[in-house]
Amino acid sequence: MAACRFPASGRVVYFPSCATRMFGAPTRENGMLPTTDAMLELLKRAGYNPVVPEKLDGQCCGQPFQSKGFPEEADRLGDALNVTLDSLSGSGKFPVVTDASTCARHIKGHPGESEVADSAEFLLSHVLPNLKITKKVPVLAVHHNCSAQRLKEQSTIEALAHAMAEKVVVLSSFTCCGYGGDRGLFAPELNAHATRFVKSEIPADCALGVSTVSTCASGLTEHAGIPFVSIASVLEMVSQP
Structure with a gap:
């Protein structure tokens, strides 16, 4: 994936996705921050001035409605979000970052004036490049969710994983975790069946995994036997001063 051409410092607009706001990893005993807090801390640590849209309740890229068969509502919400992001980014003068591959993929397919990057x-x-890794995790499991695959982010995610961990294990027993947005809540057997072999892929010394979609991370946490969290949560933890 070609690097996005954004400035190395200054304002950056951070849009926390709906899924992350609802399912983002909570604070854990090992000190990891929730995804939204971790993203803000990382952006500041790297020299950026993050700006988050006000009144996030109700703001959505529209992807959940598109996947449910409501394209008109998806367009309405997506257009409204683009107006907000374009205003905060100075019509594309400053970068926009979101924290879910599903959201990033949808916005990239329905763009406004702003260039939008996925968090990875x-x-x-x-x-x-502006962080100092102070303590890598021993082993890190990586899940490439469907949207990350469609965005061709595999090499990007694995490069981040190798920067954060001494050893990286890429899950390969399934291509889709079966969670499918909210389908894992209403048809949990889909998630259970898709991930039925995942425990056999997790080494005994692996205690943590990452995914770039929080709903996928929730389903994997339930069936893999280890917590799956966002890349931002892990990167913030391993780069703490």
Whole structure:
């Protein structure tokens, strides 16, 4: 994936996705921050001035409605969000970053005036070079969710994983975790069946995994036997001063 051409410092608009706001990893005993807090801390640590849209309740890229068969509502919400992001970014003068591959993919397909980056690409190209990794995790499992695959982010995500961990294990027993947005809540057997072999892929010394979609992370946490969290949460933890 080509690096996005964003400035190395200054304002950056951060849009926390709906899924992350609802399912983002909570604070855990090992000190990891929730995704939204971790993203803000990382952006500041890398020298950026993050700006978050006001009144986030009700703001959505429209992807959940598109996937449910309501394209008109998806367009209405997406257009409204683009107006907000374009205003905050100075009509594309400043970068916009979101924290879910599903959201990033949808916005990229229905763009406004702003260039939007998924968290993985922005963290690798513009944040990681300005961080000092202070303590890597021993082993990290990586899940490439459907949207990350469609965005062709595999190499980007794995590069971040190798920067954060001594050893990286890429899950390969399934291509889709079966969670499918909210389908894992209403038809949990889909998620259970898709991930039925995942425990056999997790080494005994692996205690943590990452995914770039929080709903996928929730389903994997339930069936893999280890917590799956966002890349931002892990990167913030391993780069703490």
